[in-house]
Each structure stands twice: as C-alpha cells, then as structure tokens.
Amino acid sequence: xxxxxRSTVSYALSGKRSIxxxxxxxxxxxxxxxxxxxxxxARSLRTAQTGVLGLLVQxxxxxxxxxxxxxxxxxxETARTLGYDILMMTENDGAEALTRAAESGMVDGLILxxxxxxxxxxxxxxxxxxxxxxxxxxxDTRGLDVVDLDFVAAARNLxxxxxxxxxxxxxxxxxxxxxxxxxxxxxxxxxxxxxxRASEIGLKLTARYGESQQPAIDANLHEILDESPxxxxxxMHNDASVAALPRLLHERGVRVPDDLxxxxxxxxxxxxxxxxxxxxxxxxxxxxxxxAITQLTQRIAHGDDxxxxxxxxxxxxxxxxxxxx
Amino acid sequence: xxxxxRSTVSYALSGKRSIxxxxxxxxxxxxxxxxxxxxxxARSLRTAQTGVLGLLVQxxxxxxxxxxxxxxxxxxETARTLGYDILMMTENDGAEALTRAAESGMVDGLILxxxxxxxxxxxxxxxxxxxxxxxxxxxDTRGLDVVDLDFVAAARNLxxxxxxxxxxxxxxxxxxxxxxxxxxxxxxxxxxxxxxRASEIGLKLTARYGESQQPAIDANLHEILDESPxxxxxxMHNDASVAALPRLLHERGVRVPDDLxxxxxxxxxxxxxxxxxxxxxxxxxxxxxxxAITQLTQRIAHGDDxxxxxxxxxxxxxxxxxxxx
DNA sequence: TGTCGTCGTCGAATCGATTCGACGGACAGT
DNA sequence: ACTGTCCGTCGAATCGATTCGACGACGACA
Numbered sequence: 001x002x003x004x005x006r007s008t009v010s011y012a013l014s015g016k017r018s019i020x021x022x023x024x025x026x027x028x029x030x031x032x033x034x035x036x037x038x039x040x041x042a043r044s045l046r047t048a049q050t051g052v053l054g055l056l057v058q059x060x061x062x063x064x065x066x067x068x069x070x071x072x073x074x075x076x077e078t079a080r081t082l083g084y085d086i087l088m089m090t091e092n093d094g095a096e097a098l099t100r101a102a103e104s105g106m107v108d109g110l111i112l113x114x115x116x117x118x119x120x121x122x123x124x125x126x127x128x129x130x131x132x133x134x135x136x137x138x139x140d141t142r143g144l145d146v147v148d149l150d151f152v153a154a155a156r157n158l159x160x161x162x163x164x165x166x167x168x169x170x171x172x173x174x175x176x177x178x179x180x181x182x183x184x185x186x187x188x189x190x191x192x193x194x195x196x197r198a199s200e201i202g203l204k205l206t207a208r209y210g211e212s213q214q215p216a217i218d219a220n221l222h223e224i225l226d227e228s229p230x231x232x233x234x235x236m237h238n239d240a241s242v243a244a245l246p247r248l249l250h251e252r253g254v255r256v257p258d259d260l261x262x263x264x265x266x267x268x269x270x271x272x273x274x275x276x277x278x279x280x281x282x283x284x285x286x287x288x289x290x291x292a293i294t295q296l297t298q299r300i301a302h303g304d305d306x307x308x309x310x311x312x313x314x315x316x317x318x319x320x321x322x323x324x325x
Numbered sequence: 326x327x328x329x330x331r332s333t334v335s336y337a338l339s340g341k342r343s344i345x346x347x348x349x350x351x352x353x354x355x356x357x358x359x360x361x362x363x364x365x366x367a368r369s370l371r372t373a374q375t376g377v378l379g380l381l382v383q384x385x386x387x388x389x390x391x392x393x394x395x396x397x398x399x400x401x402e403t404a405r406t407l408g409y410d411i412l413m414m415t416e417n418d419g420a421e422a423l424t425r426a427a428e429s430g431m432v433d434g435l436i437l438x439x440x441x442x443x444x445x446x447x448x449x450x451x452x453x454x455x456x457x458x459x460x461x462x463x464x465d466t467r468g469l470d471v472v473d474l475d476f477v478a479a480a481r482n483l484x485x486x487x488x489x490x491x492x493x494x495x496x497x498x499x500x501x502x503x504x505x506x507x508x509x510x511x512x513x514x515x516x517x518x519x520x521x522r523a524s525e526i527g528l529k530l531t532a533r534y535g536e537s538q539q540p541a542i543d544a545n546l547h548e549i550l551d552e553s554p555x556x557x558x559x560x561m562h563n564d565a566s567v568a569a570l571p572r573l574l575h576e577r578g579v580r581v582p583d584d585l586x587x588x589x590x591x592x593x594x595x596x597x598x599x600x601x602x603x604x605x606x607x608x609x610x611x612x613x614x615x616x617a618i619t620q621l622t623q624r625i626a627h628g629d630d631x632x633x634x635x636x637x638x639x640x641x642x643x644x645x646x647x648x649x650x
Numbered sequence: 651t652g653t654c655g656t657c658g659t660c661g662a663a664t665c666g667a668t669t670c671g672a673c674g675g676a677c678a679g680t
Numbered sequence: 681a682c683t684g685t686c687c688g689t690c691g692a693a694t695c696g697a698t699t700c701g702a703c704g705a706c707g708a709c710a
Contacts, residue, residue: 004659005659005661006660006697007659007660007661008658008659008660010698011658011659011699014698016698016699017658017699018656018658019659020657020658020659023658035428037425037428037429038696038697039429039697040366040429040430041365041366041367041368041369041375041430041696041697042366042370042695042696042698043366043698044365044697045367045370045664045666046665046696046698046699047665047698050366052412059398064598065598066390066391066394068394069390069391069394072413073384073415076414077415080415085412085431086413086414087377087411087413088397088401088411088413089410089411090401090405091405101410103360104363105365105366106410214600217600218600243599243600244600246572247571250572269390272538272539273389273390275539275569275572329689330691331666331667331690331691332669332689332690332691332692333688333690335667335668335669336669336688341669342687342689343686343687343688345687345688363666366665366667367665367666367667367668368666368667368668369695370666370695371666371667371668371669371694372695
C-alpha cells in the first residue's frame with residue numbers, strides 16, 4: 001500500500017536505518033489506514049524477545065494474600081512503563097511453571113516473589129539461564145540478583161524508637177513458627193536483629209510466634225497479651241495478626257497509645273486497607289518492585305555487563321502514626 | 326537425533342496422525358535427552374494460538390484492591406487447569422491495553438474484570454473481534470458473554486432474612502455515590518432490588534451511600550448510624566466500609582447481634598482476611614471466575630458454535646455467621 | 651569526467667514450529 | 681498375481697516479522 005518493500009517498513013518502524021521523510025510518511029499512512037500491528041509471535045520468533053516478564057507468585061498455604069497484592073500492582077505498573085507486560089503464574093508448583101515459561105521462550109525474564117531459603121524456584125531459575133530477580137532473600141544468593149527490605153535495620157529502628165520513649169518491657173509478635181521453619185528468612189532476620197538490639201541496650205523483649213489464620217490469630221494474640229501483662233510496648237511483625245489487632249485491642253479495652261504503644265512493619269496501602277493506625281516501618285512494596293523490575297530489565301538488556309550480581313537491601317523508613325508514647 | 330523428520334516429531338507430539346510405537350519411543354527419548362521444548366513464538370506464529378488469556382484489571386481510583394484479588398486468584402488457577410496462562414494488565418487505559426494485546430496476537434481471549442456501564446474496554450473488545458468475557462454487567466450486552474452475581478436475588482434474600490426475624494427498620498449502606506454515577510450497575514441493581522422488596526413487604530429501609538476511603542469511611546458510618554438510631558438491622562453492600570465496621574461498632578459499643586443485626590455480601594476469603602463475623606451472601610468470586618474462564622475457553626475453541634452469547638447470573642447463597650437475631 | 655561515500659531501498663534468508671499432499675510398504679480381498 | 685486400503689513417514693510450504701548484503705542514485709571531490 002505504501003509502495004515499498006517489507007524491509008523498508010520494518011526499518012521505518014524500528015528506525016534502525018535512515019528513511020526518507022517522504023517514504024516514512026507513506027508508510028505511516030498505510031499503517032494507520034490498514035490498522036497494522038506487528039504480530040507478537042512472529043516478532044518473538046525472529047528476535048527471541050517477547051516483551052513479557054514472568055511473575056511467579058507463590059501462595060504458601062497460609063499466606064496472607066492481600067499482602068502479596070501490594071507487590072503485584074507496582075510490579076505490573078513499573079514493568080509497563082519499561083515496555084513489558086506481565087505473565088502471572090500462581091501455580092503451586094512454581095518451579096515447574098518457571099521452567100515451562102522460560103524454556104518455551106514465553107518470557108524475557110522472571111520475577112520470583114516471596115522467595116524463601118531453599119526455594120525450589122531458585123534452582124529452577126539457575127537451571128534456565130534466564131535473567132531473573134528475586135524479591136525475598138534466600139540463603140545462597142551466588143550469581144543472583146536479589147531485592148529485599150532491610151529487615152535488620154527495620155527491627156533496630158523499631159526497638160530504638162520504643163527505647164527512646166522509655167519503654168523497658170516489650171513484646172514482639174513474629175510470623176508463625178512454620179514460616180521460620182519453612183525458610184522465610186525475613187522472619188528471623190527481623191526477630192534476631194530485634195533481640196540483639198534489645199539486649200545491647202538493656203530492653204526486655206519477649207519474642208513470640210504469631211498465627212496467620214483466624215480463629216487462631218485471636219486466641220494467640222489474647223494469650224500473648226495475657227502472658228506479658230507488664231509489657232508497655234508491642235512490635236508486630238505479622239501481617240495477618242496486625243490486621244486483626246485494632247479490633248482485638250478494642251475488645252480487650254486496651255487503648256493505644258495510652259495503655260500500650262504499638263509499632264509494626266507494613267505499607268501505606270496495607271494500612272489503608274485495614275485501617276491500621278500504628279506507627280510502622282514503611283515496607284515500601286512499590287519501591288521494592290520498582291528496583292526489582294529495573295534491575296531485571298537491565299539484566300535482560302545487558303546481561304552480565306549490567307554489573308555484578310548482588311543483593312539490594314532497601315532502606316526502611318518509619319512512619320509515625322502516633323501509636324507510641 | 327531420533328532419525329526422523331521434523332514433521333514426524335510434530336505428529337508424535339500432537340498425536341494428530343498415528344505413529345509407530347518404535348518411532349514414538351525414539352522421539353520421546355530424543356526429546357528427553359535434548360530437553361526439547363517447543364518454542365512458544367514459533368508455535369503461535371504458525372497456529373495463531375498462544376495459550377494465553379489477557380486479564381484486564383481495572384483499578385478505579387478508589388477501588389478497594391483486596392476485593393479485586395479474590396477474583397484474580399481463582400481466574401489464574403482455573404485458566405491453568407484449562408491450559409492457559411494469564412497476562413495481567415492493570416493499566417489505567419484499559420481499552421488501549423486490550424487493543425494492544427489483542428491486535429498483536431499476544432492472547433487468545435480476554436477477561437474484563439469489574440466492568441461498568443459505558444466501560445470503554447467493552448467497545449474496544451467489540452472492535453477487536455477477539456473472544457472475551459465480562460465479569461460485571463454493563464448496560465448493553467448485545468453479542469457479549471457476561472458473568473456476574475445475581476445482585477437482585479442477593480438483595481431480596483438479605484431483606485427477607487431480616488424481615489423473617491422480625492426487623493421493621495433497617496439501613497442499607499451502598500457503595501459511594503460516584504460508583505452509581507460512574508456506571509457500577511451492581512450498586513443500583515442491589516439497592517433498587519432491596520428498596521423494592523422492602524416496600525413490598527412493608528419494611529422501612531433507609532438507603533445510604535457509603536464511602537470507600539479512610540478516614541471518610543468512619544465519619545460516614547458514624548453519621549449513618551447516628552441518624553437512624555431506631556434501626557435494628559444493617560445491610561452492608563460496600564467492601565471497604567464493611568471491612569472497617571467491626572472496629573467501628575466496638576468503638577460505639579454496639580454489640581452484634583444483641584443491639585444490631587448485620588448482614589452483608591462478600592466472599593469467604595474476604596471474611597477471613599478481614600475477620601468479618603457477619604452473616605452474608607457469599608459473593609463466590611471463585612465460582613464466577615470459573616464460569617467466566619470456562620465460557621471464554623469454549624468461545625475460543627468453538628466460536629459462535631459454543632452457543633448463544635448471553636449473561637450468566639450466578640445464584641447467591643447466604644452464609645449464616647450468627648450476626649442476626 | 652571519473653571515483654568514492656553516503657543514503658535510501660530492496661530481495662532473500664531466517665527464526666521454529668505445523669500441516670498438507672505424496673509416497674512406499676504391508677496386507678487383505680478377489 | 682493384481683488391485684485397493686490403510687498406515688507411517690517425509691518434504692516442502694507456510695505463518696509474519698527482522699536483518700544482512702547488495703545496489704542504484706546522488707553529491708563531493710580531485
């Protein structure tokens with residue numbers, strides 16, 4: 001229709017060779033007239049690039065799903081601004097899904113969400129030789145790009161915050177025990193840092209396991225609060241439990257911060273969804289997603305030249321919502 | 326490696342022509358040995374099928390995101406069991422995203438989530454001539470496959486439930502006014518059915534608009550409760566508001582069901598995430614997703630032969646959680 | 651006037667699968 | 681022994697883009 005060869009059209013589209021203004025105009029007109037859109041399959045066959053990133057979301061049985069959502073949305077948005085679409089895979093067998101997507105060439109790269117130590121998806125990723133980035137820190141990170149929150153700094157900040165206000169006896173509610181056992185490194189990275197910091201500065205800190213499913217959550221929290229009647233501070237590191245806390249404290253007649261100072265770790269969105277009024281470390285899922293995708297796309301574009309593989313720990317800032325005294 | 330032609334391998338894989346056991350064995354061995362996986366791009370180029378469904382998630386500014394998640398998960402799972410992967414698109418300009426995915430042949434079909442009346446994505450879908458299914462009912466459904474909850478039956482059930490218990494004065498909290506204005510048909514389908522049913526059987530029903538963002542939610546609920554002091558029943562049709570309700574009622578010292586009977590409309594998952602103790606119509610996002618995907622894949626496979634286009638309203642069942650008396 | 655570079659365009663090869671028609675061999679029926 | 685089927689396999693065409701080498705036209709320069 002434009003009276004030129006297909007190669008000329010391709011060059012007009014990609015700009016990889018110069019094109020006379022006249023020809024470019026005719027090509028553009030024809031494209032508009034014919035409503036032409038390049039076929040993704042053909043393009044990916046030829047270029048071995050798809051413009052799609054695989055997002056592997058792992059819903060461990062007892063995962064608190066809304067917490068995952070905070071990551072998914074910013075990731076898809078950031079990816080889009082960089083020209084990528086997101087193929088979301090939520091299968092139980094994440095390793096198999098990853099392999100399938102990678103080997104068949106459906107994706108240019110992979111994002112692994114909520115990675116734990118010993119995560120089978122990590123082995124699968126290593127085996128595919130596809131660019132990938134982990135959100136969540138496993139034990140062995142050799143040759144991997146990893147992004148995670150700096151849970152150690154977060155825990156220290158919260159402990160310091162309470163100590164500065166004069167608290168001498170606080171309770172920490174961690175994720176459930178099986179999250180520790182399963183390899184959720186954020187659980188012990190946070191707890192151990194909190195415990196250590198507390199002992200450094202002479203704070204009595206009682207670390208307890210939380211629960212992640214109702215009705216166990218309520219029973220567990222009641223028990224924890226009953227058993228530490230003298231504690232004046234509460235550090236919540238457990239999404240499902242902190243979501244239930246406001247109602248539970250009301251039931252117990254505990255006023256925050258008058259009777260109890262509460263601090264936690266969650267995102268602004270999470271706080272909004274669950275009307276959480278607590279001073280908290282901002283877990284910055286948006287920033288994490290952005291860093292992860294940026295890193296991944298650079299790895300896709302430049303391979304090993306994009307710099308050394310490594311772990312990026314995102315700094316944690318505290319948002320004061322007035323729940324401490 | 327198997328000593329056969331490529332076409333034979335293809336037939337061995339697809340089973341579209343018979344293959345001798347001997348040859349099949351050699352092909353399988355070679356495939357395993359070489360770790361061969363068909364290339365998705367090449368396959369989709371040749372067959373014009375991708376094995377991918379586009380999922381268009383629309384986050385209206387004030388959408389309550391966790392509510393959306395209930396739909397996304399079952400959809401990806403159902404799709405997978407039927408052999409499809411999910412390309413998730415969350416862009417603001419959903420119509421553009423839809424067109425891009427469809428025209429470039431990235432997907433075999435489209436799922437539109439949270440469709441409203443006058444939704445620009447519906448026009449875009451019509452323009453592409455791609456199979457698609459809507460979750461959420463627009464005004465004009467000609468030629469479309471639509472799946473939605475039967476909000477009319479749901480509203481009637483809840484009204485009847487309260488009336489049978491002897492309530493004579495109840496309040497309905499609907500979605501925010503701008504959801505009505507914007508074309509969220511579920512909002513008025515539910516409200517109008519409730520109002521009509523109430524008038525049929527002589528129940529005083531005060532319909533109010535809710536809010537969807539804190540802190541407006543709390544102020545709004547307090548106001549609504551203050552202005553209907555004699556109401557003995559509360560019907561909540563508003564995800565964000567009902568999520569805040571348990572805490573708010575505690576603050577007001579209102580006991581459920583002793584002082585107030587509360588019914589609502591949400592899913593089991595939603596109830597779990599937000600510890601909601603109210604008797605409610607089960608909104609069945611899992612079933613809706615399943616029906617939608619099943620319908621879509623049949624449309625993909627059989628086109629217009631898959632039966633007439635139409636709207637499937639999924640029946641709503643009540644789950645008694647003991648919040649009424 | 652002849653040579654060389656640059657610019658814009660074209661033709662052909664290529665990516666990796668699927669599928670159609672053809673074809674040779676085995677076997678049954680007469 | 682001949683014909684006709686059926687079965688298993690192959691070769692070649694095809695899907696729709698990208699890209700490399702080639703080539704003609706044109707201007708610059710000697």
